Amino acid sequence: EETDPAAIVAGQFAAGGNHAGVRASGAKGVCLKGSFAPASGAATLSKAPHFAKEVPVTARFSMGGSNPKVSDKVKPVTRGLSVRMSGEAGDMVFVTISAPVFSAKTPAQLLEFVRVRAPGPDGKPDAEKVKAFAAANPETTRQAAWLNARPVPASFAGVDYWAVHAYTLTNAGGETKTARLKFVAADKAGLSDDELKAKPDSFYADELKERLAKGPAKFDLVAVLGQPGDTTSDPTVAWPEDERKAETLGTLSITAIEPDATCDARTFDPVVDLPEGVAGPSDDPMFAIRSPAYAVSVSRRAN
Numbered sequence: 468e469e470t471d472p473a474a475i476v477a478g479q480f481a482a483g484g485n486h487a488g489v490r491a492s493g494a495k496g497v498c499l500k501g502s503f504a505p506a507s508g509a510a511t512l513s514k515a516p517h518f519a520k521e522v523p524v525t526a527r528f529s530m531g532g533s534n535p536k537v538s539d540k541v542k543p544v545t546r547g548l549s550v551r552m553s554g555e556a557g558d559m560v561f562v563t564i565s566a567p568v569f570s571a572k573t574p575a576q577l578l579e580f581v582r583v584r585a586p587g588p589d590g591k592p593d594a595e596k597v598k599a600f601a602a603a604n605p606e607t608t609r610q611a612a613w614l615n616a617r618p619v620p621a622s623f624a625g626v627d628y629w630a631v632h633a634y635t636l637t638n639a640g641g642e643t644k645t646a647r648l649k650f651v652a653a654d655k656a657g658l659s660d661d662e663l664k665a666k667p668d669s670f671y672a673d674e675l676k677e678r679l680a681k682g683p684a685k686f687d688l689v690a691v692l693g694q695p696g697d698t699t700s701d702p703t704v705a706w707p708e709d710e711r712k713a714e715t716l717g718t719l720s721i722t723a724i725e726p727d728a729t730c731d732a733r734t735f736d737p738v739v740d741l742p743e744g745v746a747g748p749s750d751d752p753m754f755a756i757r758s759p760a761y762a763v764s765v766s767r768r769a770n
């Protein structure tokens with residue numbers, strides 16, 4: 468049976484406390500602008516016009532979940548980076564997170580994942596239910612385990628972001644390659660436990676302002692190339708990146724903070740907004756459903 472994207476979105480809102488006027492995920496965030504400059508070799512992998520010449524970018528950093536008051540200090544929450552690269556014939560959008568894996572491999576599993584996290588009368592989810600779900604669905608624990616094994620990023624610009632799904636890149640000659648894409652931070656930095664303790668609950672927005680006053684925050688967009696046997700259908704499984712060839716497709720420069728209204732007017736849709744030369748996976752059930760789910764969230768936060 469097909470899982471209703473609206474049911475997932477309702478579950479996402481409920482898990483974060485049903486706040487009004489915010490996103491179902493990435494509720495707390497900062498809107499940005501910048502540019503993307505392709506690397507000279509990018510066109511050998513993809514014919515997307517965005518890999519042929521520099522283009523303007525609208526972007527947004529965010530904290531995962533629908534709670535706009537979530538602390539920047541929480542470890543097992545993904546940081547998000549959404550990127551819209553403008554193009555004359557259409558945009559190229561990537562909506563990425565600070566982990567190489569997602570927390571569910573099917574929409575039905577994601578629905579249960581968010582439902583068991585609905586707060587009870589005490590404002591907290593039922594710990595026993597969460598535990599039982601994790602035990603029965605071990606692949607849903609990989610993302611939090613990955614985040615818990617690493618320090619809290621010192622900055623939204625201090626951590627790498629993965630598009631998670633396996634994309635197919637097609638060049639002008641019709642050659643195709645399967646790749647997982649990631650934005651690799653030029654200035655990676657994590658906080659020690661003592662540094663973290665000294666921080667207020669919200670420090671990312673101020674840190675970003677100070678950083679951008681000195682110069683752009685940069686990320687390389689890197690394509691990790693797949694080999695036969697690498698899964699294209701399961702976003703809870705990471706590829707062995709260290710054993711794979713990687714190509715840099717270009718450099719994202721975040722230059723300034725942009726009014727929230729620029730990012731709130733529409734959604735970053737990673738499914739619909741892709742040019743020829745870059746395609747999402749057809750066999751990953753988590754990919755296509757993102758488009759209707761994001762649309763439900765937009766309609767709800769606009770009301």
Ligand code: HEM
Pocket residue numbers: 472475476479489490491492493496527528529546547548549562563564569574577629630631632702733734735753754756757760761762764765768
């Ligand atoms: C690899 C998988 C996924 C990644 C990396 C991801 C990442 C993100 C990020 C970073 C945002 C914040 C967007 C912004 O700044 O505007 C977001 C928003 C959202 N995500 Fe996902 N997501 C994934 C899969 C899904 C799935 C499968 C669903 C539901 C079926 C979903 C539902 C949503 C919704 C409803 C929003 C709010 C959109 C809006 O209001 O504009 N996501 N996601």
